[in-house]
Amino acid sequence: MLTNLKPQPADKILMLMQMFRDDPRSDKIDLGVGVYKNAEGVTPVMRAVKAAEKKLWETETTKSYTGLAGDPAFGEALSDLILGGTVAKDRLAFAAQPGGTGAVRQALELVRMAAPSATVWLSNPTWPNHNSIVKYLGLPTRDYRYFDEATRGVDFDGMMADLGEVRAGDVVLLHGCCHNPTGANPGLGQWGDIADLLVARGANALVDLAYQGFGDGLGADAAPTRLLAQRLPELLIAASCSKNFGIYRERTGLLLAVAPDAATQKLAQANLAFLNRQNFSFPPDHGARLVTMILTDPALRADWEAELEETRLGMLRLREQLASELRKATGSDRFGFVAAHRGMFSRIGASPDQVERMRAEHGIYMVGDSRLNIAGLNATTVPMLARAIAEAGV
Ligand code: LMR
Numbered sequence: 232m233l234t235n236l237k238p239q240p241a242d243k244i245l246m247l248m249q250m251f252r253d254d255p256r257s258d259k260i261d262l263g264v265g266v267y268k269n270a271e272g273v274t275p276v277m278r279a280v281k282a283a284e285k286k287l288w289e290t291e292t293t294k295s296y297t298g299l300a301g302d303p304a305f306g307e308a309l310s311d312l313i314l315g316g317t318v319a320k321d322r323l324a325f326a327a328q329p330g331g332t333g334a335v336r337q338a339l340e341l342v343r344m345a346a347p348s349a350t351v352w353l354s355n356p357t358w359p360n361h362n363s364i365v366k367y368l369g370l371p372t373r374d375y376r377y378f379d380e381a382t383r384g385v386d387f388d389g390m391m392a393d394l395g396e397v398r399a400g401d402v403v404l405l406h407g408c409c410h411n412p413t414g415a416n417p418g419l420g421q422w423g424d425i426a427d428l429l430v431a432r433g434a435n436a437l438v439d440l441a442y443q444g445f446g447d448g449l450g451a452d453a454a455p456t457r458l459l460a461q462r463l464p465e466l467l468i469a470a471s472c473s474k475n476f477g478i479y480r481e482r483t484g485l486l487l488a489v490a491p492d493a494a495t496q497k498l499a500q501a502n503l504a505f506l507n508r509q510n511f512s513f514p515p516d517h518g519a520r521l522v523t524m525i526l527t528d529p530a531l532r533a534d535w536e537a538e539l540e541e542t543r544l545g546m547l548r549l550r551e552q553l554a555s556e557l558r559k560a561t562g563s564d565r566f567g568f569v570a571a572h573r574g575m576f577s578r579i580g581a582s583p584d585q586v587e588r589m590r591a592e593h594g595i596y597m598v599g600d601s602r603l604n605i606a607g608l609n610a611t612t613v614p615m616l617a618r619a620i621a622e623a624g625v
Contacts, residue, residue, distance in 0.1 A: 266479060375390055402437055425459075
């Protein structure tokens with residue numbers, strides 16, 4: 232049987248991670264996978280997470296199963312962080328998932344159960360795993376224009392024109408903030424237009440929210456999701472705690488379904504629990520418990536928010552510095568978009584050959600589409616990157 236298996240295409244982001252590890256150069260720079268690193272190149276355990284882990288170790292008395300949808304306290308705390316009380320609680324169904332990817336996968340499984348012929352619309356470009364999961368599940372799919380290669384901002388007219396073809400019942404996957412891989416995001420007014428269009432077309436939306444707190448702040452980053460939740464009758468949200476709590480390997484995520492009414496909420500909740508049971512039974516609990524403890528304890532929460540804010544502002548400073556070093560290195564303002572982008576990533580517009588050249592000549596690793604992870608930089612490596620980008624002729 233096993234001999235019948237076919238080789239699978241390697242995941243480009245994870246392949247790059249391995250290539251970086253195998254590179255013996257000591258001055259290599261990893262701007263590939265979306266993992267936050269501080270100025271020392273370390274992905275730290277956040278202070279509040281450490282404190283919660285200590286408290287948990289001291290107080291936890293059992294490792295017995297939670298509920299199929301996870302501990303409801305986790306869903307309540309995280310949905311409150313995301314939606315900020317903008318939707319009535321009796322409309323919210325949720326289930327803990329193994330990470331943001333688990334939440335996306337489970338959301339698309341739910342779509343397949345409820346609307347197997349719905350087309351899933353993905354931004355072009357999007358996180359490659361979106362395309363891959365949709366294809367794996369055999370769901371009909373189409374792209375919508377998203378990125379303007381000339382301005383490196385959102386091609387909003389193109390996006391709206393393409394979404395104008397969405398049919399009733401289709402599902403549009405949107406990045407709630409900090410678009411991956413481009414770093415370009417619609418303004419709040421544009422989000423209002425997107426919501427109006429989806430309502431007019433009778434379409435559904437799935438929001439992938441993996442970077443809340445990494446762009447303009449916890450509340451601002453959730454604003455587009457809140458707006459969609461208020462205007463659309465239904466909404467799916469796949470949330471990740473990997474980045475904003477720095478608990479990547481704990482696999483902590485939530486699938487949230489905003490139902491049109493309390494009766495549908497019950498149906499959605501039962502189906503979310505059913506899907507968990509089919510796929511893995513009980514979701515992982517450790518990370519979810521830490522998140523719940525942090526969000527519900529005022530002191531831990533204040534410390535977490537403070538550290539997250541330091542992290543966010545550090546990335547914004549790196550963006551400013553990179554834009555300014557690129558101005559010096561190229562004698563032009565054409566990289567000003569780097570400071571306007573938000574989140575961990577910017578797509579800088581280098582060709583695959585130029586990306587390859589930077590890797591070969593300078594040991595700088597970025598994804599082949601020229602997505603770079605801002606959080607992989609520090610004050611010393613920013614000028615090195617700017618010179619390499621200029622030298623490669625980007
Ligand atoms: C990324 O895009 O680099 C991250 O979301 C990590 C991943 O799993 O690809």
